[in-house]
Amino acid sequence: MSDTAWTGIPKSSEAARNAAFAVEMSGVEKRFGATRALRGLDLAVPAGTVCGLLGPNGAGKTTAVRVLATLVAPDRGAARVAGHDVAREPDAVRRSIGLAGQHAAVDEGLTGRDNLHLLGRLHRLGGRGARDRAEELLDRFGLTGAADRLVRTYSGGMRRRLDLVASLVTAPPVLFLDEPTTGLDPRSRRQIWDAVQELAEAGTTVLLTTQYLEEADRLADTVVVIDHGAAIATGPPERLKESIGTRVSVTLADAGQLGRAAVVLSALAGNGDVAVDQDERTVEVVSRPGVKVLLPKLVRELDAVGVVAVDAAVRPPSLDDVFLALTGRVRGGGSEDSDAAATADASAERKVA
Amino acid sequence: MSAVANLAADTWSSMLRVLLHYRRSPGLLAVSLAVPVLMVVVFGYVFGSAITVPGAETGAAGATGATGAPGASGAGSVDGYREFLMPGLFAMVAVNGIMPTMVGAARDVGRGVTDRLRSMAVSRTGLLLGQTLADLLVSVVVLALLAAVGLVVGWRIRGGAADAAGAFGLLLLFRFAMTWVGLLLGLAVGKEEAAGQLVVAVFPLAMVTNAFVPTGGMPGWLAAVAEWNPMSAVVQAGRDLFGNPSAPSAAWPMQHSVPAALLWCAVLLLVCGPFAVRKFASHGT
Known part of the structure; x- marks a missing residue:
């Protein structure tokens, strides 16, 4: 029995190569009407590392995340997450990711606990499993005290923290954070940073977009500077700073x-x-x-x-x-x-x- | 788990979300229940004090045998108007259901909740189906309350039990179709404020019907619009099945109210359902 594809590359090593990069994009293009949001973006994030996508407003950061999170289909090029192609195996990608966006995408008419509980159910943890997981996350991220209040009454920082927690219900191996601290006060920003660092230390691959060099510097192993929909520089943050x-x-x-x-x-x-x-x-x-x-x-x-x-x-x-x-x-x-x-x-x- | 079991589980989870909203904000349910009651008062007594409906007296007269029915024995035009009105209000409640669904869907899109759900391996159909089924469940309660209030103010079911059951079933089917219309509009608009403005456009849609006044007195073109309005077919079917008075009209949907109403519901569901799911699944692309 042969485990070898006709090209001569053993399947197992192909799988290993895919697993080595948790997030990959090659030549991804995306156009919205007359706007070319992505113009051949390349990206390779090794598993277990934090990649900071740094760029100004309109550089294409959010579009890149939306392509990776299977929310928009790329016009050209390929993107893989956790070894799965976003276009051909969207559900496999979805099972591997967590997404926290620019808005606090939580239901304001429900309590914090309700939000996590419902997401757990939708992730098919079952009623009891979802309840237990919600409890665990609330406890771990210091939200137990506010768990039974309607999210409408939360501060901006708490909402964003709940949003981050909401992306962690399945303990996803790959996490996308789209400008997780934009508009937050310094204390809330630090709390988000601590949480992201903790997740990274536990082995989660994180792709975060940011407009702040300081944030990329603090959290990222690798920074990719993006402008006009393409990467213009890649490297560890220290090297980026030294180059300037x-x-x-x-x-x-x-x-x-x-x-x-x-x-x-x-x-x-x-x-x-x-x-x-x-x-x-x-x-x-x-x-x-x-x-x-x-x-x-x-x-x-x-x-x-x-x-x-x-x-x-x-x-x-x-x-x-x-x-x-x-x-x-x-x-x-x-x-x-x-x-x-x-x-x-x-x-x-x-x-x- | 099989695909069907997944669909059922996701539908149920999505239903829970809507129902939890009512549990967390009891005021929401109170408003949902109070508005129909208020409509009975406003339309039944304010409008009803000045409107006489041709044909209403014959409708009421045909039911003089009903024992202990305070409205029927009088058979005056005002009581007749309220009998004429109630099927209209039942349908009006269904049409009003468009608004909260539309605003809620637009809010979810605007705040990124829709994107989060779409980034999950969840059945798209299940998510939307759960939402619409939960709305349907709430409207069963609303419809029951409205019927009870109707009985208090003199409305009666004068047809057979099977016809009455059919009428309620038809009203719920119409309500279900309206929820899908609301979902599609909300997903298409995508902004809570814009959806709020669209609410103003829904209102005349419910008013240009046979629900409150007979179409016979309207200018010809407006009468035609009203008679071919899907809501009018449902109202007429309600009047026919409940045995309530209605004004004569020669328009096809008024002559064949039950098939017309069923046809309208089927068309709305078959168009809005798949489009809403498609819109949801491909949002932003």
Whole structure:
């Protein structure tokens, strides 16, 4: 008896390869009317890792998740989740995934417990099984106290937490989180982060979309930067940040010292381009990739040349910095035609000293 | 589990969701029950005080044998109007059922609940069937209450028991079809606010019928619209089967009310049912 397909590739190894990547997309295209939401997106998320899909509004993040969650069919290309093709075996995919979207997709007219109980039933855990599972999840995610209140009375953070929990009823091996913390206060955001980290540690493969580099940095093993429906950079978050450098800014008491400050900052940033704003009395620079700027050193060097700073800050790169570095334009730019204009605007803003 | 068992389980779970809403918000059920009672008062006594229905007196007169029926013995035009009205209100309650179903479906789409359900390995037909069956169950209660109120204000069943059972069955079938209409509209609209605005459009649909006044007095074109309105066929069938008075009309659906009503229900179900399931299954694509 042979376990070998005619191509000579043993089936078992094919299965192993599929299992190695819990989420795969190759050349996925999706068009909505005149809008090309996805233009050949490639993605490969190893099982048991967290992948952060990072991009601005309209980059195609949500469409990518909807294709993977079998909610929209791709026009072209293939997508596989947990080894199952989304187009040919949608039910097998659905049995392997949990989805928490941008809205808190929970029933407001029911209690938190009702919501989980009903989802458990729909997942065919049976009446008792669904009740037990609801109890377990409420307890684990600190929602027992609010379990019997109508979701209508929940705070935004609690709703989102319940929504996340609602995607975990079957303990799915693959979890899709579409902007799980957008619009949440810092405390609620941290609670979601903790929950996601806990799930990842337990071996769940997580694909999350986000507009925040900080969130991707905190949670993801791999970050995929997506723009205009295609991946433009992939790698661990540290490497992504190193490729961009740090943003350094100082505000001076005396505008006459701006020139001297600019020289100091440029040197510290590895000859980075310095932007000087006379009216605000600020100097700003983004360091060359790989060059780290430390705040104490910045203050000492400014002091050494007699520059008095009333404010000094060293910030990790923002998503805007990442975008500027990767695409050479300000994020949120529209069609290709306007991109050149956006780039021109961006450089015009930076009055080089 | 077989496919049928899965369908049944998903249908039941989906029914539970709707019924739980009523349990968690007792006010919801109270409103569902209060509105029909209010309609009896508004239409039966406010409109009824000024409307006489041609043919109503003969309808009532034919039932003078009914013992202890306070309305029948009087056989006046006002009591006659309420006998004429009740089958109209039964059908009106069914048509009104479009609105909460439509708004609820649109809300689920807008808030992502539909997407979550669609991302699960759940029978699409089962989900929608459960919702409509639960609505049907609630409307059995509403219809029973409305019939009881009707009996209090002088409405009587003057036909045979089998005909009356047939009339109630037809009304429930119509209610079931209306739920599917509401589901399809709600899924198509997809936004709660937009669905709320559509409610305004449903109202005239229920008013341009034979439910409240005879079509004979309407301008010709409006009478034709009213007579071919699916709700009118159901109302007329109700009047014929309950043995209640009705105004004469030569239009085919009025002459053949029971087959016309059944035909309308079948058409609405066969069109809206599959389209609603398809819309649900392919939402956003």
